[in-house]
Amino acid sequence: MSRMHTDTPAAGTSTAHSNRWFTGCAVALLAFFVLIGLGALALAEFEKSLDGHGQLEQDPHPFGPGATARYEDGLEAAVSAPHREPDGTYRFTVTYDNSTEEELLPGGTSSPGPAPLVVREGELYRDHASGYSLEWLNQDEAVSALMPPLGADDTRTVPVHVRPGGEGTPVLVEVTPPSADYRETAYFQLTLD
Template sequence: MDTEEATTAAKTPPAADGSRWFYGCSIAVVALFALFALAAHAVTEFEKSLDGDGQMEQPGRSGSAYEPLGPGATARYEDGLRVTVSVPEAHDDGTYSLTVTYENGTDEELALDGDPYSTPLAVRAGEAHDEYATGYTVRQLDGDEAAAALAPPLGEDDERTVPLRLKPSRKGIPVTVEVTPPDTGYRETAHFQLTLG
């Protein structure tokens, strides 16, 4: 082996070239996956910023007037707020009771009682998409108690249950519970459709 071959062999050992190439490719692949993950997270956050934290996001029915949630279902808002309407419970006097539970998973205190221009919790006769039901009615018997339960602010990571007592004009009517938790910007109304009887 002459001097020139020895110098070339010393500069580029065959095993070192293969392992450098392997490690270099491995680092590049890991960096590429990290970039894809960061890009996906950025796109998700950008999408949320476009439609706001007041949008509902849940599998299945949307909670809109045309796809109302059922009894026992939960409306999930992008900012972490959860609202659940229980299954109605019948009583011997012809009334029904149910609850609306708020779970504050946001990073701030929430005022649930709204403002003079919006109703944070409303109950009406009829299907969710039909605001003008005829032939039957429903009365909320404990409006003052429900308003009192909504009055105090709901702290971060706290939960509050608001009881409702309803008296339908007849058994078996559809009733819609509309929940519009107040927000400084915008928050979608969650529609829950129930049957009393």
């Protein structure tokens, strides 16, 4: 009679096979989650590229005094509440906070385009406020303050001094920080009481 010989696995082979299977699954699972994370990041960047980095993150137009307009690329612009002076004029500031990764020119360049800072009587979506007038007393000073480059992680505050033609004058501040491509205008509505 012939004897049948069967191979029996060695004692540690089953455990080694189990460990390799577990390690392979763990590596595959980790790779899967890394790919999902990278895909989500790529999708977020793609979404930003569709509307551009010059878009505002929020849309409460117009902004009120003391509010901050935040752009998707990290630039922030804020307009302080107006303060009345003893002579009946008002002062407020426009502050630029450059949290982007590049130097900006808040005063623009010599190329044509919208003015980087406009202060006028009126309200958003109306050309001018009927019966009101406003004189921007330090326009040249404000323009000069905007001209130097604004480095990454730098802040610049631009003083504005105005004389209203009467109490209750609505003031519209239009902030359009220049960009190589496009930057949305942030509108701030103030009332001089």
